[in-house]
Amino acid sequence: MESLLVTYQIRADADEIEARALGVAVEQSIEMPLQAVRDPAILDEIVGKVESIQEEAPGLFRVAIRFSAAITGMETTQLLNVLFGNTSMQPDISLVDAELPPSLLAAFPGPRFGLPGLRAFTGAYDRPLTCTALKPMGSSPEELAAICRAFALGGIDIIKDDHGLANQAFAPFAERVRACQAAVDKVYAETGHRAIYAPNLSGGPSALWEQTDIVRELGVGMVMASPMLIGLPTYDELVREHIDVPILGHPALGGCLHIAPELLFGKLYRLIGSDAVIYPNYGGRFGYSKQMCLDLAENLRTPWGDLAPAAPGPAGGMTVDRVDEMVDFYGVDTILLIGGGLLIARERLQEQSAAFVAQVKRSAG
Amino acid sequence: MESLLVTYQIRADADEIEARALGVAVEQSIEMPLQAVRDPAILDEIVGKVESIQEEAPGLFRVAIRFSAAITGMETTQLLNVLFGNTSMQPDISLVDAELPPSLLAAFPGPRFGLPGLRAFTGAYDRPLTCTALKPMGSSPEELAAICRAFALGGIDIIKDDHGLANQAFAPFAERVRACQAAVDKVYAETGHRAIYAPNLSGGPSALWEQTDIVRELGVGMVMASPMLIGLPTYDELVREHIDVPILGHPALGGCLHIAPELLFGKLYRLIGSDAVIYPNYGGRFGYSKQMCLDLAENLRTPWGDLAPAAPGPAGGMTVDRVDEMVDFYGVDTILLIGGGLLIARERLQEQSAAFVAQVKRSAG
Secondary structure, eight states, rough: OEEEEEEEEOOOOOHHHHHHHHHHHTTTTTTTGOOOOOOOOHHHHHEEEEEEEEEEETTTTEEEEEEEEEGGGGGGHHHHHHHHHHGOOOOEEEEEEEEHHHHHTTTOOSSSSSSHHHHHHHOOOOOOOEEEOOTTTTTTTHHHHHHHHHHHTOOOOEEOOOOTOOOOHHHHHHHHHHHHHHHHHHHHHHOOOOOEEEEEESSSHHHHHHHHHHHHHHHOOOOOEEEHOOHHHHHHHHIIIIISSSEEEETTTOOSSSHHHHHHHIIHHHHHHEEEEEEEESSSSSOOOOHHHHHHHHHHHSSSSSOOOOOEEEEOOOOOGGGGHHHHHHHHHSSOSSHHHHHTTTGHHHHHHHHHHHHHHHHHH | OOEEEEEEEEEGGGGHHHHHHHHHHHTTTTOGGGGGOHHHHHHHSSSOOOEEEEEEETTTTEEEEEEEEEGGTTTTTHHHHHHGGGGGGOOEEEEEEEEEHHHHHTTOOOOOOOHHHHHHHHHOOSEEEEEEEEOTTTTOHHHHHHHHHHHHHHTTTTEEEOTTSSOOSSOOHHHHHHHHEEEEEEHHHHSSSOOOOOBBBOSHHHHHHHHHHHHHTTOOEEEOOOHHHHOOOHHHHHHIIIIIIIEEEETTTTTTBOOHHIIIIIIIIIHHOSSSEEEEEEEEESSSOOHHHHHHHHHSOOBBTOOOOOOOEEEESSOOHHHHHHHHHOOSSSEEOOOOHHHHTTGGGGHHHHHEEEEEEHHHH
16 A cells, blocks of 8 residues: 655654654544554554654654555545644644655646746746736735736736735725736737736635636636635645646745745645745745755755646745846746835836846846 | 734844834735835825734733734635735744724624534533544444444534544545434434534535535534635635534644634634634643633633634543543533543443543533
């Protein structure tokens, strides 16, 4: 029977770590005392098995536990539950990594377009893609469309909604998306530069499906959603059943201490179909380390079963004068996202956008 | 304009706390530099306002920030995003509490049955309700139904699925629910005791809606789901649109450091319609404090707008010999849940269940 290998970091005394590790193996599978189990096959096949315990630092252990793939039901909700359901409530345990067997990987589509698809859509090869964010919330659809136009005229590849743009009264989804898509269509007609507008999908399933109808009707080229806000299983179904354009995964509500970002954003968001994933860059305002960011990016891009590579989208406090450094660090198979760092140019927004685009081309040249 | 008051705990140096607090106010609203905002009305009405900063301990601050209710779009997804979206990725900030204005509260149905409804369904007044969990995963539907029968013969009020029972091949949802509901129906016909079986709903929206069709068709009296696994907005829609029986909220994936359980399980799970909420009891294996558990229970039960009170369901390593203590601590308006502590009786499961029920009646007497 196929199995997954899940790695946790546990803070514990050396003399209790074996019991703690076994506790997690039981908690994440049958969640009951072993002596209460009557069927020996359940002890053999269903209960998680502690495979290794390594002390990383005094009182800090890396524990690998093997679970039967069958207990995940081969779908997102129960996979999440097996990985970290009840154990998420243990303050001294983090979920660090997961290796999935071929049968489980094959149950997920992964990115349907991935980085190659994004390159084909934007026509941008041999350099990072440029991306920015429409803000601030509180603006009307017309105001957002005007900002969108300036970004597009500046030559940006992907213009995404701020993840805080939902369906508020000041800019309802349908009106906002209509206005912003019209803005990029107009710039394409005028200049030949086709910027892709990616609205933020937000809400319960019915609202999401309605929003995808609007996306399809208007010929919108990409969407964004936050898996932790709408729920990973709902995101999964959104991708499989309701959209036929690439999707950007946004990290909102993704926390940072209990589930390693390299796993959550790097592997799980790719697994459930993200073509690109936005995450906090090192050196910005979120305290992610360089190594964490590199591992996360590699998890998104590296060969993994039959899954297409997804594009890493480091963001958060990025500026034009860091582009060189970013291209050096991540290489060209990346989306570079600058939001506030462009908007701060105010009336010179189009020029600042063009400077960003030019810098990316220079840095990659 | 109505507003919500959100409280964060921030670990920072005293000389940087004002800047950090303002940073959260901006991050959770417009997420861009203030000097990039061109419309003064957005600075006035949309950007969060730091209302108070209190030092709780050296280097640990309690910061209250007021946000316009309008930016939440009056629905679950964007409410979550405003409360903690990007800030969840700051390692030194926790979300502690939220006070919602009447307009926002009125946009949510809250518990449709609540504790009064659960009492009416079970016919149990003046004492805590008894609850247990069907385990272990890996059992067949027939094996689970046999355990369900023993629980029901023992007189338990509510028999819920283990939250790890999803739609795995060893006990597919439809077969499991049919077998277990038949077991409680049969015990009712034989003895007059009507135990309520609460299957675990799990999966993406389509799978969930299909499961609710089965629930309705079989006359199942209650359901359970994990909001953090399926997504809070999907849980909200599940409650509003797809079920007409009470629902238990399970805390799986609810984490423990970054969002206070008193808020997540005590307020938000009630807001989105949970009639009862299961959570780790103090003195069990999850390290919740007595005060945390009491505050959580009070948040579920206390008057809150027009929302019905929900039942607290402390659980996790509970045993029959702690019933007296639990009743003293929580009072009678509670669900007491013992799972493994009953199953450990193995062949004497029915007797142990009856002993639990008898102890609850004695303790409340």
